[in-house]
Amino acid sequence: MLTTKGRDFIRYALKPTSAYDRDIFLHSVANKMACGTKMRSTDLNIFNFINDRRSTYIQTGISDVFLTPMIVSWLHTHGIAQFTPEQATLITAILRGQSVMLSATPGTGKTFAAALGACHKFMHSTITTRCHTLCIAPNDKAARGMARVIGSVAGNGESIARVVTEDLNVHIRGLQSFQPHVLIGTVSTLTKLLDHEKEIFGMKIRKLIDTLIVDEADCVMEQSGGRDLIERLYRREREEISSQLIFLSATIDCETQRHFNLLTKSETNVLRLSDSHFQYTLPEGASFYLYCNRDLLQEKLLIRLLKNIHWMKGSQFRPLIVTRDPSQSRALESAFLANGLKILNDSIEVPSSKFLGEEAKAITQRHLEKSIAEECSSGIALSPGDIRTTDVQSLRGVSYDGVSDVFLIGGVPSSKSFVHVAGRTARFGSLGDVNIIFGPEEAKAMHELCQVHEMPFKISEFE
Structure with missing residues (x-):
């Protein structure tokens, strides 16, 4: 423990030195005496001074x-x-x-x-x-x-x-x-x-x-x-x-x-x-909504969700539909064709105003300038009105820029796969929604997935 004489020595010895010499001196005192945390009564708190140095922080400029x-x-x-x-x-x-x-x-x-x-x-x-x-x-x-x-x-x-x-x-x-x-x-x-x-x-x-x-x-x-x-x-x-x-x-x-x-x-x-003490971490800006298809088929519930959420979000609606495997993506094709939609090359085109309305149809047909996200991202940029579909395995390592909503259909994935599904939205600090559609027989698996990721298991009501 430092005596009063020792504290006074530190206080007065720092006065005539430069900032650089003071820094070196503080480090030497802390290393030799190993009592940096006990020097709180001095004018310069050595413990806090060392920890506040900018070199201890990550430079992101x-x-x-x-x-x-x-x-x-x-x-x-x-x-x-x-x-x-x-x-x-x-x-x-x-x-x-x-x-x-x-x-x-x-x-x-x-x-x-x-x-x-x-x-x-x-x-x-x-x-x-x-x-x-x-x-x-x-x-x-x-x-x-x-x-x-x-x-x-x-x-x-x-x-x-x-x-x-x-x-x-x-x-x-x-x-x-x-x-x-x-x-x-x-x-x-x-x-x-x-x-x-x-x-x-x-x-x-x-x-x-x-x-x-x-x-x-x-x-x-x-x-x-x-x-x-x-x-x-x-x-x-x-x-x-x-x-x-x-x-x-x-x-x-x-x-x-x-x-x-x-x-x-x-x-x-x-x-x-x-960047986390947990093994798998979900994006901070993502919100999660659970939908159970009690009375409707999953495909019909998905179409109703797409229509309803697009009505609420308007031109900001950029959905990505994720299925369990490529075969399920092909199975979705017939259901969407019956509603005036068509799946081509992992995307769902909007051929008529039956789904998104005349305003969205005009947006999709309008020539859009190439955005910054398209030029410098490692993936695919979504424009207003675009709807894309992919499967759990194919989305690994691919960035779908601008995704506002992710729709997961066709089964509850593993904890690891769910992290990557949710990670297609809410990227770089933005906000996004993850909508999960599952059947009554998958409720137990969904509940376990929510427990792993500390998500509330609350079924969202849909009108």
């Missing part, structure tokens, strides 16, 4: 992350003035060359931040004709979305980012002549590409790439061959220089964590980040 001037200019042009804390932390770690496992709430911009980090690598360095970054996406839509972001930031063209498709003959000829900076694909397409890696690249791909990004890591590992693909691409042998490994997801489970720890056990500078 565009200029604080130290991206290249071209990327900063692009961000300002598109009206992006600040990152989310998750984005700023991830970009900083990528620029430092650290391996990162980030578990963050849906809608915080994980994929966008990883794409910016990949762009910085070849825009800042002298890398010219070498594939240095490889991204594993959970599905084709997510792969095209990441390529779209990189192309928008660094310039369009397959010389910057290329998505590997099922037609390998095209890629064999193209990659032999010129290698893109970033190669993106799914588990199945990249596995096929690895079978011809020596023919295409002249060596193993793992010797070329410096950074391996796994988007929706838990989903990728659950797919057939996903775990083996990551192990084939990540350099971790004794005679190799370890590459940078990035695991991203909103629902990283224990198995995914163990695999990440196993791969990076020889590295000393590894980050494991999460």
Whole structure:
């Protein structure tokens, strides 16, 4: 414990020093005496002074992350003035060359931040004709979305980012002549590409790439061959220089964590980040409504809900219908056709005023300018009057920008899948509604899901 003489020494010794010297002195006193919390009687509270330093907070400004001037200019042009804390932390770690496992709430911009980090690598360095970054996406839509972001930031063209498709003959000829900076694909397409890696690249791909990004890591590992693909691409042998490994997801489970720890056990500078103490976190701006189809079929109840909610929200109504699997999406087609609606390419078109009215019909036919969200997002931007449909598995890693309402139909999903369904709305701090339609036989499963996510199990009344 400090005596009165000791406290007076600290008080008077600080007067003639500069701000920098005072800072150093306070740190040395706190470290040597280990009694920072007991110095509350002094004029300068050492404990509070150290904890109030700005270096302890995440810097989320565009200029604080130290991206290249071209990327900063692009961000300002598109009206992006600040990152989310998750984005700023991830970009900083990528620029430092650290391996990162980030578990963050849906809608915080994980994929966008990883794409910016990949762009910085070849825009800042002298890398010219070498594939240095490889991204594993959970599905084709997510792969095209990441390529779209990189192309928008660094310039369009397959010389910057290329998505590997099922037609390998095209890629064999193209990659032999010129290698893109970033190669993106799914588990199945990249596995096929690895079978011809020596023919295409002249060596193993793992010797070329410096950074391996796994988007929706838990989903990728659950797919057939996903775990083996990551192990084939990540350099971790004794005679190799370890590459940078990035695991991203909103629902990283224990198995995914163990695999990440196993791969990076020889590295000393590894980050494991999460924005919540809970394993799965729902968006803060989402409101949840439960509807039980006691008397109506689920399809008819869904159509009535769509009509009613659109009448209340007007042109701000941008719904996304999520089914359990693709077969249910096809089953919905006949029900919607009977009501003047048609499903094409994961979207429901509005061919007449029978559903949304003349005003919405005029909006859908009007030419809409390309919005900022369309240019810089990793997914699909919804315009007023648009209605899209997808299934639980296909929406992983895809951002449907502007979704005001999510309608879940066809069964109660798992806790992990429900997080991603709810995460299609209320993104980046916005508000959104999640409407869940279930049958009486699914009430028990729905009640358990509500308990897991601490949601009130209250059936919404519908007129």
